Amino acid sequence: MTYAVPFRSAVVAFAGLLFGVPVVSAQTMRTTTVTRQRHGEKSLNAKIDFGAGMLTLRAGTSPALYRMSLRYDAERFSPVSRFSSADNQLVLGVQNVGTGGLRVSSRRHLEQNATVELSPEVDLSLDVTFGAVEAALDFGGLRITDARIRTTASKSSLHFSRPNRAACSTLELNAGAAEFEALKLGNSGCREITFDGGVGEVTLDMSGAWPSDARLIARVAVGGLTLRLPRNAGVELTVDRFLASFSPAGFTRRGSSYFSDGFEGKTRHLRIGITSKVGDVKVEWVN
Amino acid sequence: MPEPLRQPRHAKRGYISRRTFRVAGWLCATALGLVAGPAVAFAGPGSLDPRNHSLDYLRNLLSQSNRPALVTEHGVSIAPERMGLSFRLTGERTIEIALSEGDVLIDEKTVGHYQPGGHLQASWRDLVLEASRHPTAEFLILAHGWEPEGLADNETPVAHRLHTKLTSLSAAARQTPSPQAIPEAPSTGLTISLDNLTDPAALEPIFRRAAQTPPSQLKLTIPGGHARFGNYSIGSGESFAGHLLLLKGDANVYGVLNGNLATVDGNIVIHPGAVVTGDVLAMGGTVQDAGGEIRGEIRTLAPAERGVAATAAAPPLGAIQILLRNTAGLVGVFFTLAALGFGLVLFGRPNLEVVADTVSHTFGRSFVVGLLAQMLILPTFGMLFVGLLLSVVGVLLIPFAVLAYVLLLLIGVVGGYLAVAHALGENYTRRRLAMGNSVVSPNSYRYMLVGLVAMLGFWAAWVLFGWVPVAGTMMKVAAFVVTWFMATVGFGATLLSRAGIRESFTGRLVPAEALTDEYLWATPQFGVPAAKRPPTRGTIKDQ
Numbered sequence: 001m002t003y004a005v006p007f008r009s010a011v012v013a014f015a016g017l018l019f020g021v022p023v024v025s026a027q028t029m030r031t032t033t034v035t036r037q038r039h040g041e042k043s044l045n046a047k048i049d050f051g052a053g054m055l056t057l058r059a060g061t062s063p064a065l066y067r068m069s070l071r072y073d074a075e076r077f078s079p080v081s082r083f084s085s086a087d088n089q090l091v092l093g094v095q096n097v098g099t100g101g102l103r104v105s106s107r108r109h110l111e112q113n114a115t116v117e118l119s120p121e122v123d124l125s126l127d128v129t130f131g132a133v134e135a136a137l138d139f140g141g142l143r144i145t146d147a148r149i150r151t152t153a154s155k156s157s158l159h160f161s162r163p164n165r166a167a168c169s170t171l172e173l174n175a176g177a178a179e180f181e182a183l184k185l186g187n188s189g190c191r192e193i194t195f196d197g198g199v200g201e202v203t204l205d206m207s208g209a210w211p212s213d214a215r216l217i218a219r220v221a222v223g224g225l226t227l228r229l230p231r232n233a234g235v236e237l238t239v240d241r242f243l244a245s246f247s248p249a250g251f252t253r254r255g256s257s258y259f260s261d262g263f264e265g266k267t268r269h270l271r272i273g274i275t276s277k278v279g280d281v282k283v284e285w286v287n
Numbered sequence: 288m289p290e291p292l293r294q295p296r297h298a299k300r301g302y303i304s305r306r307t308f309r310v311a312g313w314l315c316a317t318a319l320g321l322v323a324g325p326a327v328a329f330a331g332p333g334s335l336d337p338r339n340h341s342l343d344y345l346r347n348l349l350s351q352s353n354r355p356a357l358v359t360e361h362g363v364s365i366a367p368e369r370m371g372l373s374f375r376l377t378g379e380r381t382i383e384i385a386l387s388e389g390d391v392l393i394d395e396k397t398v399g400h401y402q403p404g405g406h407l408q409a410s411w412r413d414l415v416l417e418a419s420r421h422p423t424a425e426f427l428i429l430a431h432g433w434e435p436e437g438l439a440d441n442e443t444p445v446a447h448r449l450h451t452k453l454t455s456l457s458a459a460a461r462q463t464p465s466p467q468a469i470p471e472a473p474s475t476g477l478t479i480s481l482d483n484l485t486d487p488a489a490l491e492p493i494f495r496r497a498a499q500t501p502p503s504q505l506k507l508t509i510p511g512g513h514a515r516f517g518n519y520s521i522g523s524g525e526s527f528a529g530h531l532l533l534l535k536g537d538a539n540v541y542g543v544l545n546g547n548l549a550t551v552d553g554n555i556v557i558h559p560g561a562v563v564t565g566d567v568l569a570m571g572g573t574v575q576d577a578g579g580e581i582r583g584e585i586r587t588l589a590p591a592e593r594g595v596a597a598t599a600a601a602p603p604l605g606a607i608q609i610l611l612r613n614t615a616g617l618v619g620v621f622f623t624l625a626a627l628g629f630g631l632v633l634f635g636r637p638n639l640e641v642v643a644d645t646v647s648h649t650f651g652r653s654f655v656v657g658l659l660a661q662m663l664i665l666p667t668f669g670m671l672f673v674g675l676l677l678s679v680v681g682v683l684l685i686p687f688a689v690l691a692y693v694l695l696l697l698i699g700v701v702g703g704y705l706a707v708a709h710a711l712g713e714n715y716t717r718r719r720l721a722m723g724n725s726v727v728s729p730n731s732y733r734y735m736l737v738g739l740v741a742m743l744g745f746w747a748a749w750v751l752f753g754w755v756p757v758a759g760t761m762m763k764v765a766a767f768v769v770t771w772f773m774a775t776v777g778f779g780a781t782l783l784s785r786a787g788i789r790e791s792f793t794g795r796l797v798p799a800e801a802l803t804d805e806y807l808w809a810t811p812q813f814g815v816p817a818a819k820r821p822p823t824r825g826t827i828k829d830q
Contacts, residue, residue, distance in 0.1 A: 028591050029591070030488065030588065030589065030591055031362060031363070031588075031589040032487065032488075032586065032587060032588045032589065033419070033585075033586065033587045034584060034585070034586050035574075035576075035584070035585040035586075036581075036583075036584050036585065037576070037580065037581050037582075037585075039580075039582065054365065054366055056365075069363075069419050071363075071364065071365075074488060074591070078486070078488060079488075081485065081584065081586075082485070083584065113364075113365050113366060115365065115416075115419075222682075243679075243682065277682070278682055278683075
């Protein structure tokens with residue numbers, strides 16, 4: 001008596017189960033655009049929410065009030081675009097749908113991306129939230145009155161490539177576990193900038209054309225913080241650190257604060273408060 | 288008498304002689320040399336691989352004959368390290384051109400390199416962005432005039448190659464049905480509301496259904512509007528009242544449209560002086576704002592991308608397919624757990640047996656402990672985290688502590704579950720032995736297998752009958768509850784026995800004579816000293 005035939009049958013049946021079953025579907029990528037013409041709007045309260053992929057945000061070149069070009073995974077996300085002309089509230093981005101989860105069958109499927117262009121002619125109150133993304137936000141040329149940027153696990157860059165065309169009151173930056181850099185913050189002209197960082201590498205470049213004195217409060221839990229400070233501004237620095245290292249190059253200590261050379265003689269003054277639990281706080285001087 | 292020599296087959300009429308074949312071979316080789324020579328020369332010294340260029344050159348000569356490829360639509364992909372254009376050609380072919388991480392790719396083959404951050408990349412980025420703003424025909428005109436400037440020396444050949452590729456593309460003329468109004472459907476017929484165009488993806492199925500119906504057979508009602516096949520224009524002096532849906536046609540608006548406008552597989556052009564009071568949607572097309580006024584939102588939705596689109600339209604799985612898929616899943620889980628179980632038997636048998644005995648002898652208590660432990664998982668984790676955070680050195684240990692906690696939790700739950708399977712299999716085997724059945728190899732491996740088969744039996748029932756409405760759902764819930772119950776008991780037993788180190792709950796304090804495993808380890812006669820189990824460390828029973 002032999003069991004070869006049943007065993008072989010079982011193997012064949014099992015292989016059939018494995019390979020005969022149709023492959024579960026891959027992602028379906030869609031591309032959509034949303035645009036609205038500007039019809040005399042003077043201000044815009046924009047909320048941009050993007051979950052995963054690559055986000056680009058910049059000033060638009062067309063006369064549109066806003067424009068979003070979005071390539072998204074239709075099985076996990078759906079595009080969102082809501083505009084209320086009554087109060088100029090705008091919501092753009094994607095929202096989760098379906099079962100969620102991350103399914104990647106090729107590198108190409110990770111290429112969910114959104115390009116958002118906002119009108120440089122209207123005063124903007126911005127609220128940008130993004131998750132597992134790489135983000136390149138260039139606020140140069142926009143009219144930012146206030147902005148809040150929240151990012152979780154991502155590699156993000158915020159750049160004020162050109163001076164802000166409006167008076168900015170506050171800029172709130174919140175980065176969870178992220179590699180985050182904010183460049184030319186001086187061009188933002190924001191009178192108060194706050195940064196809250198969880199875990200990650202952070203670069204805050206305070207150079208740029210400061211129109212007035214400003215204040216920066218940076219709180220970093222774990223990770224490195226690099227401060228780039230302009231030589232042409234007077235800087236007062238207060239550091240509250242726990243297990244963080246800090247070398248006050250270019251500063252003179254007075255009481256509990258550090259002052260840059262020639263602080264009083266400078267036309268612009270930056271007051272910076274840093275709280276760091278674990279990590280390095282580095283200062284780089286730039287022209 | 289010698290037989291006459293047979294004539295070779297190739298010498299017969301209709302066959303090529305060896306000599307002719309050889310001559311033809313030489314001619315082909317000469318032709319290949321003539322063609323490949325200039326191709327290699329064209330490739331230049333800075334090119335990557337002259338052979339690739341030669342082959343491409345030959346391929347172009349032979350297959351395309353310098354005729355432009357006809358593009359039906361184009362797409363854009365933008366990623367951190369990649370910016371690409373894709374062209375869908377007539378005949379279901381595609382061409383993809385991309386700059387990615389220093390490489391210039393045509394159909395995913397490297398044809399050259401560029402300097403990241405250089406002029407070629409910048410110029411290409413601008414072109415790709417233009418591609419996202421223009422319809423295919425317009426973009427191809429732009430692409431033909433694409434001339435990047437300020438290139439590095441090594442970028443010039445590849446830029447030339449890109450330009451050549453782009454100029455080989457031209458827009459295909461679309462076939463549009465003759466313009467005609469679509470009659471209204473009867474009250475129970477197909478109705479599409481254009482009142483809300485904010486979710487094009489949701490509208491797409493019904494739009495496509497209408498567009499794929501032959502014009503002669505389609506009847507369609509647009510509440511507060513009209514539907515048409517083919518191209519349609521609203522003249523500069525005209526005013527169109529209500530929504531307008533165009534199927535397989537372009538919309539040219541010169542006048543006023545009081546409503547929403549949607550096209551399926553057609554483009555929309557809003558000319559100077561035109562007014563659209565509502566939203567505009569081009570599904571499978573583009574919207575060109577040539578200077579008109581659109582008071583609503585402008586949307587486009589491109590077709591689902593090739594290669595993945597088919598899955599969207601795939602029919603739902605049938606009962607047999609679901610059965611097969613779930614069976615495969617169950618078999619996979621079984622083998623995984625069996626492998627883990629065998630590993631546990633092999634490397635941690637004493638501990639496994641102690642936990643399994645704890646399950647057998649302290650079942651209720653194990654469940655209660657497991658239940659309480661589940662409720663305390665998060666609070667304990669929180670306390671651990673906060674405690675470490677507050678201590679000076681502990682902050683540095685947080686990542687390791689989190690990892691260790693999760694790992695221990697997994698081991699506790701999975702190991703406990705496997706211990707329950709072991710206990711189940713052991714009890715079942717003993718009973719069979721007690722009934723006088725002969726069992727081959729009554730050891731821990733067998734217990735594990737038997738237990739797993741029993742515990743996954745609930746899932747097997749669901750796999751077999753899960754497709755039955757209501758009953759299938761109930762089976763799934765039952766299988767889940769049973770699995771959770773067993774895992775809870777196992778987790779509790781693992782905690783009670785300290786992962787098999789502590790034997791207080793294993794029932795081994797019972798006198799040897801009262802033990803019930805004499806079926807397995809000794810002759811079933813009361814008072815006869817029983818053969819001992821293989822010793823485990825610190826067995827209280829032996830003291």
